[in-house]
Amino acid sequence: MSNIQLVNNLLRLRKAHNYTQQQISKMLNISRQAYSNYETSKRTPDLDSLIRLSQIYHVSLDELVNQSCYKDGIINERKGPYTAAMEIESADTLYLTQEEVTLIEHYRDASGDDRRLVRKVLNVTEQN
Structure with a gap:
């Protein structure tokens, strides 16, 4: 089980x-393959590695684990509380804001046509 936000x-x-x-693996004193496993969600970094990664990137542990850290270095300003969710097939953990939870609830209540429209707008292919 991995934290998708952390992996991203x-x-x-x-x-x-x-x-x-x-x-990065050299900074963490681990093999490149071990670090690669963090980015592919095959393994989760231990607490010491998470602390070191947050120091390397100058972000807090909370930002590293729970918030979206973007290419330009700007951290998404949304603050918790977050609702933990699990991706069923992989058991990966997602942290959702209340707005995201509300959107998911409305999507579930939407008609088939409305769901297709949302998927089209978001450029998401239909999952079977």
């Missing part, structure tokens, strides 16, 4: 700072 942030921040996986 690790990849975004590494690329935004022009680091290679090898460079």
